[in-house]
Amino acid sequence: MRQEEFLSYRDYFIADYSQEISLNYSRTMADSVSIAEQDLLRSFPDGVESKGQELVCIEAKVAGQIIVVGYLWYTINIEDQTAFICDFYITEPHRSKQFGRHAMSELEEQLKNNGIHQIKLRVAYYNKRAFALYEKIGFVVTGYNMSKNIV
Incomplete structure:
Protein backbone atom coordinates (compact mmCIF):
# COMPACT_ATOMS: atom_id res chain seq x y z
CA MET A 1 0.00 0.00 0.00
CA ARG A 2 1.22 3.48 -0.85
CA GLN A 3 0.84 6.50 1.44
CA GLU A 4 -1.93 8.02 -0.72
CA GLU A 5 -3.86 4.73 -0.50
CA PHE A 6 -3.34 4.72 3.27
CA LEU A 7 -5.30 7.96 3.54
CA SER A 8 -8.30 6.33 1.82
CA TYR A 9 -7.89 3.27 4.04
CA ARG A 10 -7.76 5.49 7.13
CA ASP A 11 -11.05 7.17 6.18
CA TYR A 12 -12.75 3.83 5.54
CA PHE A 13 -11.34 2.20 8.70
CA ILE A 14 -12.34 4.97 11.10
CA ALA A 15 -15.87 5.14 9.70
CA ASP A 16 -16.32 1.36 9.72
CA TYR A 17 -14.60 0.56 13.00
CA SER A 18 -16.32 3.40 14.88
CA GLN A 19 -19.69 1.96 13.79
CA GLU A 20 -18.64 -1.44 15.16
CA ILE A 21 -17.43 0.07 18.45
CA SER A 22 -20.66 2.01 18.86
CA LEU A 23 -22.85 -0.98 18.02
CA ASN A 24 -20.96 -3.57 20.07
CA TYR A 25 -19.90 -1.53 23.08
CA SER A 26 -22.72 1.03 23.41
CA ARG A 27 -20.36 3.99 23.05
CA THR A 28 -21.36 7.35 21.62
CA MET A 29 -20.36 7.90 18.01
CA ALA A 30 -17.96 10.68 19.05
CA ASP A 31 -16.25 8.34 21.54
CA SER A 32 -16.22 5.54 18.96
CA VAL A 33 -14.54 7.73 16.33
CA SER A 34 -11.93 8.81 18.87
CA ILE A 35 -11.21 5.20 19.86
CA ALA A 36 -10.95 4.10 16.22
CA GLU A 37 -8.55 6.98 15.45
CA GLN A 38 -6.40 6.14 18.49
CA ASP A 39 -6.31 2.42 17.63
CA LEU A 40 -5.24 3.11 14.06
CA LEU A 41 -2.56 5.59 15.15
CA ARG A 42 -1.26 3.12 17.75
CA SER A 43 -0.98 0.39 15.10
CA PHE A 44 0.38 2.66 12.35
CA PRO A 45 2.42 5.40 14.04
CA ASP A 46 4.55 5.70 10.90
CA GLY A 47 1.73 5.22 8.40
CA VAL A 48 2.36 2.47 5.87
CA GLU A 49 6.00 2.26 7.00
CA SER A 50 5.00 1.03 10.49
CA LYS A 51 6.81 -2.12 11.59
CA GLY A 52 4.91 -5.30 12.41
Missing part, protein backbone atom coordinates in the same frame (compact mmCIF):
# COMPACT_ATOMS: atom_id res chain seq x y z
CA GLN A 53 1.84 -4.46 10.35
CA GLU A 54 1.02 -5.69 6.85
CA LEU A 55 -1.56 -3.56 5.05
CA VAL A 56 -2.36 -4.22 1.41
CA CYS A 57 -4.84 -3.06 -1.17
CA ILE A 58 -6.82 -5.83 -2.81
CA GLU A 59 -6.77 -5.04 -6.49
CA ALA A 60 -8.73 -6.62 -9.32
CA LYS A 61 -9.43 -6.06 -12.97
CA VAL A 62 -12.91 -4.59 -13.31
CA ALA A 63 -14.26 -3.34 -16.64
CA GLY A 64 -10.77 -3.53 -18.09
CA GLN A 65 -9.09 -1.48 -15.35
CA ILE A 66 -7.11 -2.48 -12.26
CA ILE A 67 -8.87 -0.92 -9.25
CA VAL A 68 -8.82 -1.27 -5.47
CA VAL A 69 -11.72 -3.50 -4.42
CA GLY A 70 -10.76 -3.86 -0.77
CA TYR A 71 -8.15 -3.90 1.97
CA LEU A 72 -6.39 -6.53 4.06
CA TRP A 73 -4.51 -5.77 7.28
CA TYR A 74 -2.72 -8.53 9.16
CA THR A 75 0.15 -9.16 11.54
CA ILE A 76 2.53 -12.09 11.73
CA ASN A 77 3.76 -13.81 14.89
CA ILE A 78 6.92 -15.60 13.86
CA GLU A 79 7.32 -17.32 17.24
CA ASP A 80 4.12 -19.35 16.96
CA GLN A 81 4.01 -19.27 13.14
CA THR A 82 0.61 -17.58 12.99
CA ALA A 83 -0.95 -14.59 11.28
CA PHE A 84 -3.81 -12.53 12.66
CA ILE A 85 -6.17 -10.70 10.31
CA CYS A 86 -6.94 -7.34 11.88
CA ASP A 87 -9.17 -6.06 9.10
CA PHE A 88 -10.49 -7.48 5.84
CA TYR A 89 -12.84 -5.45 3.69
CA ILE A 90 -14.28 -5.75 0.21
CA THR A 91 -16.06 -2.63 -1.04
CA GLU A 92 -19.82 -2.92 -1.35
CA PRO A 93 -20.09 -2.96 -5.17
CA HIS A 94 -17.50 -5.75 -5.38
CA ARG A 95 -18.92 -8.17 -2.82
CA SER A 96 -20.20 -11.62 -3.83
CA LYS A 97 -17.88 -11.63 -6.85
CA GLN A 98 -15.22 -13.96 -5.41
CA PHE A 99 -12.72 -11.14 -4.70
CA GLY A 100 -12.69 -11.92 -0.97
CA ARG A 101 -12.25 -15.63 -1.50
CA HIS A 102 -9.47 -15.02 -4.02
CA ALA A 103 -7.66 -12.55 -1.71
CA MET A 104 -7.80 -15.03 1.17
CA SER A 105 -6.48 -17.82 -1.05
CA GLU A 106 -3.55 -15.66 -2.14
CA LEU A 107 -2.84 -14.69 1.47
CA GLU A 108 -2.85 -18.34 2.55
CA GLU A 109 -0.41 -19.27 -0.19
CA GLN A 110 1.91 -16.39 0.64
CA LEU A 111 1.85 -17.18 4.38
CA LYS A 112 2.38 -20.89 3.78
CA ASN A 113 5.42 -20.13 1.63
CA ASN A 114 6.80 -18.05 4.52
CA GLY A 115 6.41 -20.75 7.17
CA ILE A 116 3.13 -19.56 8.69
CA HIS A 117 0.85 -22.43 9.67
CA GLN A 118 -2.29 -20.79 11.03
CA ILE A 119 -4.45 -17.74 10.36
CA LYS A 120 -6.56 -16.26 13.15
CA LEU A 121 -9.20 -13.53 13.06
CA ARG A 122 -12.18 -12.07 14.90
CA VAL A 123 -15.59 -11.66 13.28
CA ALA A 124 -18.16 -9.21 14.61
CA TYR A 125 -21.24 -11.05 15.87
CA TYR A 126 -23.61 -9.29 13.49
CA ASN A 127 -21.42 -9.80 10.39
CA LYS A 128 -23.09 -12.95 9.07
CA ARG A 129 -21.76 -12.44 5.53
CA ALA A 130 -18.12 -12.44 6.71
CA PHE A 131 -18.76 -15.40 9.01
CA ALA A 132 -20.21 -17.37 6.10
CA LEU A 133 -17.19 -16.59 3.90
CA TYR A 134 -14.70 -17.63 6.56
CA GLU A 135 -16.62 -20.81 7.26
CA LYS A 136 -16.72 -21.68 3.53
CA ILE A 137 -12.96 -21.33 3.21
CA GLY A 138 -12.19 -23.51 6.22
CA PHE A 139 -12.08 -21.32 9.32
CA VAL A 140 -13.57 -22.81 12.50
CA VAL A 141 -14.94 -21.13 15.61
CA THR A 142 -12.39 -21.30 18.44
CA GLY A 143 -14.21 -19.18 21.03
CA TYR A 144 -16.46 -16.20 21.59
CA ASN A 145 -15.68 -12.62 22.55
CA MET A 146 -18.05 -11.33 25.20
CA SER A 147 -18.40 -8.07 27.10
CA LYS A 148 -20.57 -6.50 29.74
CA ASN A 149 -20.97 -2.81 30.43
CA ILE A 150 -20.76 -1.90 34.10
CA VAL A 151 -22.77 1.18 34.84
Whole structure:
Protein backbone atom coordinates (compact mmCIF):
# COMPACT_ATOMS: atom_id res chain seq x y z
CA MET A 1 0.00 0.00 0.00
CA ARG A 2 1.22 3.48 -0.85
CA GLN A 3 0.84 6.50 1.44
CA GLU A 4 -1.93 8.02 -0.72
CA GLU A 5 -3.86 4.73 -0.50
CA PHE A 6 -3.34 4.72 3.27
CA LEU A 7 -5.30 7.96 3.54
CA SER A 8 -8.30 6.33 1.82
CA TYR A 9 -7.89 3.27 4.04
CA ARG A 10 -7.76 5.49 7.13
CA ASP A 11 -11.05 7.17 6.18
CA TYR A 12 -12.75 3.83 5.54
CA PHE A 13 -11.34 2.20 8.70
CA ILE A 14 -12.34 4.97 11.10
CA ALA A 15 -15.87 5.14 9.70
CA ASP A 16 -16.32 1.36 9.72
CA TYR A 17 -14.60 0.56 13.00
CA SER A 18 -16.32 3.40 14.88
CA GLN A 19 -19.69 1.96 13.79
CA GLU A 20 -18.64 -1.44 15.16
CA ILE A 21 -17.43 0.07 18.45
CA SER A 22 -20.66 2.01 18.86
CA LEU A 23 -22.85 -0.98 18.02
CA ASN A 24 -20.96 -3.57 20.07
CA TYR A 25 -19.90 -1.53 23.08
CA SER A 26 -22.72 1.03 23.41
CA ARG A 27 -20.36 3.99 23.05
CA THR A 28 -21.36 7.35 21.62
CA MET A 29 -20.36 7.90 18.01
CA ALA A 30 -17.96 10.68 19.05
CA ASP A 31 -16.25 8.34 21.54
CA SER A 32 -16.22 5.54 18.96
CA VAL A 33 -14.54 7.73 16.33
CA SER A 34 -11.93 8.81 18.87
CA ILE A 35 -11.21 5.20 19.86
CA ALA A 36 -10.95 4.10 16.22
CA GLU A 37 -8.55 6.98 15.45
CA GLN A 38 -6.40 6.14 18.49
CA ASP A 39 -6.31 2.42 17.63
CA LEU A 40 -5.24 3.11 14.06
CA LEU A 41 -2.56 5.59 15.15
CA ARG A 42 -1.26 3.12 17.75
CA SER A 43 -0.98 0.39 15.10
CA PHE A 44 0.38 2.66 12.35
CA PRO A 45 2.42 5.40 14.04
CA ASP A 46 4.55 5.70 10.90
CA GLY A 47 1.73 5.22 8.40
CA VAL A 48 2.36 2.47 5.87
CA GLU A 49 6.00 2.26 7.00
CA SER A 50 5.00 1.03 10.49
CA LYS A 51 6.81 -2.12 11.59
CA GLY A 52 4.91 -5.30 12.41
CA GLN A 53 1.84 -4.46 10.35
CA GLU A 54 1.02 -5.69 6.85
CA LEU A 55 -1.56 -3.56 5.05
CA VAL A 56 -2.36 -4.22 1.41
CA CYS A 57 -4.84 -3.06 -1.17
CA ILE A 58 -6.82 -5.83 -2.81
CA GLU A 59 -6.77 -5.04 -6.49
CA ALA A 60 -8.73 -6.62 -9.32
CA LYS A 61 -9.43 -6.06 -12.97
CA VAL A 62 -12.91 -4.59 -13.31
CA ALA A 63 -14.26 -3.34 -16.64
CA GLY A 64 -10.77 -3.53 -18.09
CA GLN A 65 -9.09 -1.48 -15.35
CA ILE A 66 -7.11 -2.48 -12.26
CA ILE A 67 -8.87 -0.92 -9.25
CA VAL A 68 -8.82 -1.27 -5.47
CA VAL A 69 -11.72 -3.50 -4.42
CA GLY A 70 -10.76 -3.86 -0.77
CA TYR A 71 -8.15 -3.90 1.97
CA LEU A 72 -6.39 -6.53 4.06
CA TRP A 73 -4.51 -5.77 7.28
CA TYR A 74 -2.72 -8.53 9.16
CA THR A 75 0.15 -9.16 11.54
CA ILE A 76 2.53 -12.09 11.73
CA ASN A 77 3.76 -13.81 14.89
CA ILE A 78 6.92 -15.60 13.86
CA GLU A 79 7.32 -17.32 17.24
CA ASP A 80 4.12 -19.35 16.96
CA GLN A 81 4.01 -19.27 13.14
CA THR A 82 0.61 -17.58 12.99
CA ALA A 83 -0.95 -14.59 11.28
CA PHE A 84 -3.81 -12.53 12.66
CA ILE A 85 -6.17 -10.70 10.31
CA CYS A 86 -6.94 -7.34 11.88
CA ASP A 87 -9.17 -6.06 9.10
CA PHE A 88 -10.49 -7.48 5.84
CA TYR A 89 -12.84 -5.45 3.69
CA ILE A 90 -14.28 -5.75 0.21
CA THR A 91 -16.06 -2.63 -1.04
CA GLU A 92 -19.82 -2.92 -1.35
CA PRO A 93 -20.09 -2.96 -5.17
CA HIS A 94 -17.50 -5.75 -5.38
CA ARG A 95 -18.92 -8.17 -2.82
CA SER A 96 -20.20 -11.62 -3.83
CA LYS A 97 -17.88 -11.63 -6.85
CA GLN A 98 -15.22 -13.96 -5.41
CA PHE A 99 -12.72 -11.14 -4.70
CA GLY A 100 -12.69 -11.92 -0.97
CA ARG A 101 -12.25 -15.63 -1.50
CA HIS A 102 -9.47 -15.02 -4.02
CA ALA A 103 -7.66 -12.55 -1.71
CA MET A 104 -7.80 -15.03 1.17
CA SER A 105 -6.48 -17.82 -1.05
CA GLU A 106 -3.55 -15.66 -2.14
CA LEU A 107 -2.84 -14.69 1.47
CA GLU A 108 -2.85 -18.34 2.55
CA GLU A 109 -0.41 -19.27 -0.19
CA GLN A 110 1.91 -16.39 0.64
CA LEU A 111 1.85 -17.18 4.38
CA LYS A 112 2.38 -20.89 3.78
CA ASN A 113 5.42 -20.13 1.63
CA ASN A 114 6.80 -18.05 4.52
CA GLY A 115 6.41 -20.75 7.17
CA ILE A 116 3.13 -19.56 8.69
CA HIS A 117 0.85 -22.43 9.67
CA GLN A 118 -2.29 -20.79 11.03
CA ILE A 119 -4.45 -17.74 10.36
CA LYS A 120 -6.56 -16.26 13.15
CA LEU A 121 -9.20 -13.53 13.06
CA ARG A 122 -12.18 -12.07 14.90
CA VAL A 123 -15.59 -11.66 13.28
CA ALA A 124 -18.16 -9.21 14.61
CA TYR A 125 -21.24 -11.05 15.87
CA TYR A 126 -23.61 -9.29 13.49
CA ASN A 127 -21.42 -9.80 10.39
CA LYS A 128 -23.09 -12.95 9.07
CA ARG A 129 -21.76 -12.44 5.53
CA ALA A 130 -18.12 -12.44 6.71
CA PHE A 131 -18.76 -15.40 9.01
CA ALA A 132 -20.21 -17.37 6.10
CA LEU A 133 -17.19 -16.59 3.90
CA TYR A 134 -14.70 -17.63 6.56
CA GLU A 135 -16.62 -20.81 7.26
CA LYS A 136 -16.72 -21.68 3.53
CA ILE A 137 -12.96 -21.33 3.21
CA GLY A 138 -12.19 -23.51 6.22
CA PHE A 139 -12.08 -21.32 9.32
CA VAL A 140 -13.57 -22.81 12.50
CA VAL A 141 -14.94 -21.13 15.61
CA THR A 142 -12.39 -21.30 18.44
CA GLY A 143 -14.21 -19.18 21.03
CA TYR A 144 -16.46 -16.20 21.59
CA ASN A 145 -15.68 -12.62 22.55
CA MET A 146 -18.05 -11.33 25.20
CA SER A 147 -18.40 -8.07 27.10
CA LYS A 148 -20.57 -6.50 29.74
CA ASN A 149 -20.97 -2.81 30.43
CA ILE A 150 -20.76 -1.90 34.10
CA VAL A 151 -22.77 1.18 34.84
